[in-house]
Amino acid sequence: MESTIQFVHAETNKTAEHVIIKKLDALTKHFDWVIRAGVIFKEEKDSHGKGKICEVTLSCPGPRIFASSNETSFEIAAAETMADIETQLNKRKSEMKTH
Numbered sequence: 001m002e003s004t005i006q007f008v009h010a011e012t013n014k015t016a017e018h019v020i021i022k023k024l025d026a027l028t029k030h031f032d033w034v035i036r037a038g039v040i041f042k043e044e045k046d047s048h049g050k051g052k053i054c055e056v057t058l059s060c061p062g063p064r065i066f067a068s069s070n071e072t073s074f075e076i077a078a079a080e081t082m083a084d085i086e087t088q089l090n091k092r093k094s095e096m097k098t099h
Contacts, residue, residue: 001028003037010043010052016074020054023082031089035059041074054081062092 003024005017020039028034036059044051050070054077058065067084071077 001034001037003039005039006041008040008042010041010074013041013074016041016054016078019075020056020078020082023078027082027086027089031060031093033060034089039078041077052077054078056081056085058085058089060089060092061096065089065092 001024003021005020007013024037024039038057038059040053040055042053042055044053050072052072052074053068053070054074055068056066065085065088067081067088069077069080069084071080
């Protein structure tokens with residue numbers, strides 16, 4: 001699987017990057033039909049939100065899978081987003097038909 005990780009309006013966070021790579025590697029072992037992953041970490045200086053956003057888009061058979069979360073740290077946002085992605089992948093796998 002090909003992965004792209006970007007930080008937008010934020011400094012590179014090696015811990016968050018390590019968390020997301022570890023989770024993507026684990027997903028690749030269970031869902032070998034995932035083609036590509038795009039990860040974007042954003043920081044928004046807003047007084048109303050938590051401000052650390054993680055967005056993950058997966059290319060795989062069928063429509064793309066997308067999840068996003070807004071938390072107080074990039075590590076928490078990455079874990080929350082990957083939990084949502086795993087739920088969507090399990091649903092997609094249950095809908096796939098074997099030929």
